[in-house]
Amino acid sequence: MNEQQPGAANHEAFPLPVKQQIDHVRHVIAVSSAKGGVGKSTVATNLAFALQQLDYKVGLLDADIYGPSIPTLLGVSQRPEPDVMGRIKPVMAHKMPLMSIGFMVDAGQPLAWRGPMLFQVLQQFFHEVRWTGYGDQLDYLIIDLPPGTGDIQLSMAQQVEVTGAIIVTTPQELALADVRRGVALFNLAHVPILGIVENMSGFVCPHCQQSTDLFASGGADRVAGEYGLPVLGAIPLDRNIRHCGDEGLPLVKAQPESTLAQIYCDIARKLVDRVAARAV
Numbered sequence: 001m002n003e004q005q006p007g008a009a010n011h012e013a014f015p016l017p018v019k020q021q022i023d024h025v026r027h028v029i030a031v032s033s034a035k036g037g038v039g040k041s042t043v044a045t046n047l048a049f050a051l052q053q054l055d056y057k058v059g060l061l062d063a064d065i066y067g068p069s070i071p072t073l074l075g076v077s078q079r080p081e082p083d084v085m086g087r088i089k090p091v092m093a094h095k096m097p098l099m100s101i102g103f104m105v106d107a108g109q110p111l112a113w114r115g116p117m118l119f120q121v122l123q124q125f126f127h128e129v130r131w132t133g134y135g136d137q138l139d140y141l142i143i144d145l146p147p148g149t150g151d152i153q154l155s156m157a158q159q160v161e162v163t164g165a166i167i168v169t170t171p172q173e174l175a176l177a178d179v180r181r182g183v184a185l186f187n188l189a190h191v192p193i194l195g196i197v198e199n200m201s202g203f204v205c206p207h208c209q210q211s212t213d214l215f216a217s218g219g220a221d222r223v224a225g226e227y228g229l230p231v232l233g234a235i236p237l238d239r240n241i242r243h244c245g246d247e248g249l250p251l252v253k254a255q256p257e258s259t260l261a262q263i264y265c266d267i268a269r270k271l272v273d274r275v276a277a278r279a280v
């Protein structure tokens, strides 16, 4: 994809979006990363289950048009169906309502929408899902955004009333340069940034228990300090996280008592605190 700097983006191909609330949802949290492969979807999924473990009502919306991987991370193969009102009913995955943009195309087909067509599909995707029953609402809807800081991400951030965004990054300097672009994107879209999550932060050898900073260390602290943002947490590179994703059961659900699950739960608690602090 041809990425553009947010400030210099050419928006002629996109109708000007109007921010809309998502029905029956109190807080929309966008999980983003400036580049792919940093573990954004894994963080989004485990964060959703961590919030559920803290007794919040949570839904998960996979908007990663470049690689909608959450159905795989949750071992889901069935498709959503319409409810009696014709709105889309999310699929239940381990008691978590899930909607993925991948459900809107046939398996194995590329998502080939562009410009106004993509905009229309996204409108439907964001606003025609029925998240809960009448009179009921979700506390948190976690949206997994596509990686990058271009027009598509900007357009998405401008279509939905988002409570706040989380930026996922690895600790190395190259990834952090992109984080700065991510911060600029959300500032442009008037979306508050709730914090940064450092993923793949140190590798603990399962044989000798020694920790190695494969992707350097302390990077997220540095960039967060530049913008006065909190680091919500640092998740190590751990084969259990990868293994659980491959098995279709996120680590927080598979090993809820583990140290790793506690790291995700701490991030969820800090997120809740940040949301509460912004609301007063």
Ligand code: ADP
Pocket (backbone or CB within 6 Å): 033, 035, 036, 037, 038, 039, 040, 041, 042, 043, 069, 147, 199, 200, 201, 235, 236, 237, 238, 239, 241, 242, 243, 245, 246
């Ligand atoms: P992204 O959404 O940024 O493209 P994914 O969440 O799909 O990245 O993760 C890419 C791969 O990295 C997946 O195989 C996932 O299981 C693995 N992964 C993510 N975070 C970790 C981690 N902290 N430790 C080990 N593997 C991880």
